[in-house]
Amino acid sequence: xxxxxxxxxxxxxxxxxAIGDALGYAVEFSSLERIRVKYGAxxxxxxxxDPTSGEAIFSDDTQMSLFTAEGLLSAVKPxxxxxxxxxxxxxxxxxxxxxxxxxxxxxRTDEGASRLMREPKLFRDRAPGTTCLSALRSGNCGSPEAPxxxxxxxxxxxxVAPIGxxxxxxxxxxxxxxxxxxxxxxxxxxxxxMPAGVAALxxxxxxxxxxxxxxxxxxxxxxxxxxxxxDDPNVDALKSLLDKALDLAARGGDDAENVAAIxxxxxxxxxxxxxxxxxxxxxxxxxxxxxxxVNCDGDSDSNGAVxxxxxxxxxxxxxxxxxxxxxxxxxxxxxxxxxxLANGGRGRDR
Ligand SMILES: [Mg+2]
Numbered sequence: 001x002x003x004x005x006x007x008x009x010x011x012x013x014x015x016x017x018a019i020g021d022a023l024g025y026a027v028e029f030s031s032l033e034r035i036r037v038k039y040g041a042x043x044x045x046x047x048x049x050d051p052t053s054g055e056a057i058f059s060d061d062t063q064m065s066l067f068t069a070e071g072l073l074s075a076v077k078p079x080x081x082x083x084x085x086x087x088x089x090x091x092x093x094x095x096x097x098x099x100x101x102x103x104x105x106x107x108r109t110d111e112g113a114s115r116l117m118r119e120p121k122l123f124r125d126r127a128p129g130t131t132c133l134s135a136l137r138s139g140n141c142g143s144p145e146a147p148x149x150x151x152x153x154x155x156x157x158x159x160v161a162p163i164g165x166x167x168x169x170x171x172x173x174x175x176x177x178x179x180x181x182x183x184x185x186x187x188x189x190x191x192x193x194m195p196a197g198v199a200a201l202x203x204x205x206x207x208x209x210x211x212x213x214x215x216x217x218x219x220x221x222x223x224x225x226x227x228x229x230x231d232d233p234n235v236d237a238l239k240s241l242l243d244k245a246l247d248l249a250a251r252g253g254d255d256a257e258n259v260a261a262i263x264x265x266x267x268x269x270x271x272x273x274x275x276x277x278x279x280x281x282x283x284x285x286x287x288x289x290x291x292x293x294v295n296c297d298g299d300s301d302s303n304g305a306v307x308x309x310x311x312x313x314x315x316x317x318x319x320x321x322x323x324x325x326x327x328x329x330x331x332x333x334x335x336x337x338x339x340x341l342a343n344g345g346r347g348r349d350r
Pocket of ligand 1: 059060061126127301302
C-alpha cells in the first residue's frame with residue numbers, strides 16, 4: 001500500500017516536470033526580450049496552448065523522462081532489490097524506443113509494445129536534442145567510465161527525475177550513481193552526467209525523506225552527491241555554480257537577473273543550477289518557480305522541466321495550481337507511471 005503523501009509527491013515530481021517543460025517549450029528558442037515583447041513585462045506566465053488539440057504540449061524532456069521511468073520499471077519488481085547494470089541496460093533500451101518515436105510517426109499496436117510505444121501522442125517531434133539523437137543512433141550505450149562523447153548538454157539532467165522518484169531500497173550513493181549513469185548513456189562529459197546524479201538525489205530526498213525545508217534538502221543533496229565525485233576535475237566548477245544558485249535564492253531580487261547570472265541552461269550544470277535557484281527561491285510557490293525558470297534567454301523548457309520536477313517533488317501534485325494540470329497533455333498516462341514508481345514497480349504486467 002503506497003503512502004498517499006508519497007504518491008502525491010511522486011505525481012508532483014512527474015507532473016511538475018511536464019508542466020515546466022510545456023510552459024517553457026513555447027519559448028524555448030526565444031530571447032527574454034522577445035518573450036517580453038510577446039507576453040508583456042512579466043514574461044510568459046501561462047500555457048501557450050496547442051491550436052489543434054487545445055492542450056499544453058510538452059517536449060522531448062518529458063518524453064524522455066517517461067521513457068526513463070518505463071525503462072526503470074521494466075527492470076524492477078516491487079520489494080525486490082534493483083540490479084544496477086540491468087536497470088541501465090533497460091533504460092538504454094527504453095531510450096532506443098524513444099528514438100523510434102522520433103523516426104516513425106506511427107504508434108505500435110501490437111500487444112508486446114509498451115504503453116508508451118502504443119501512445120500516438122508520444123510519436124511527435126518536439127525539438128529533440130541532437131546529442132541524444134546521435135548518441136542513441138550510434139547503437140552504443142555510454143557510461144561515466146566509457147564516455148560516448150564529450151557533451152555536457154542538459155539532455156541528461158532533464159530526464160532523470162523518475163530515478164529519484166522510484167520507491168526502492170536504494171542507498172543515496174546508488175541513486176546518485178544511477179542518475180549519473182542514465183545521463184551518461186548519451187552525455188559523456190562529467191558536467192553532463194554529474195548534475196543528473198545531484199538531481200536524482202534531490203528528488204529522492206524531497207519525496208522520501210522530507211524535512212520541511214526545501215532549501216536545506218537541496219543544499220544537503222548537492223553536498224552529498226558531489227562528495228561522490230570528489231575525484232572529478234569538474235566537480236569544483238559544479239559546486240561553485242550550485243552554491244551561487246543557493247546564495248542568489250537566499251538573497252532574493254529579480255529572478256530574470258539572477259537566472260542570467262547563473263547561465264542559460266543549455267548545459268547540464270546550468271540547467272540544474274537554474275532549477276535549484278528557482279526551487280529554493282520559491283519553495284512554497286510552484287507557479288512562481290516554473291515561471292522564473294522559463295523566462296530567460298536560454299533553454300526554457302529544460303530549465304522549467306528540472307525546476308518543476310524538483311519543486312513538484314517537494315510540494316506534491318495537490319499543491320500545484322489546478323490550472324496547470326487541467327490542460328496538460330497525457331496527464332493520465334503521467335499519473336499512471338507516477339503510481340507505478342511510487343509502488344516500486346508495475347502493479348500488473350503491461
Ligand atoms: Mg525540450
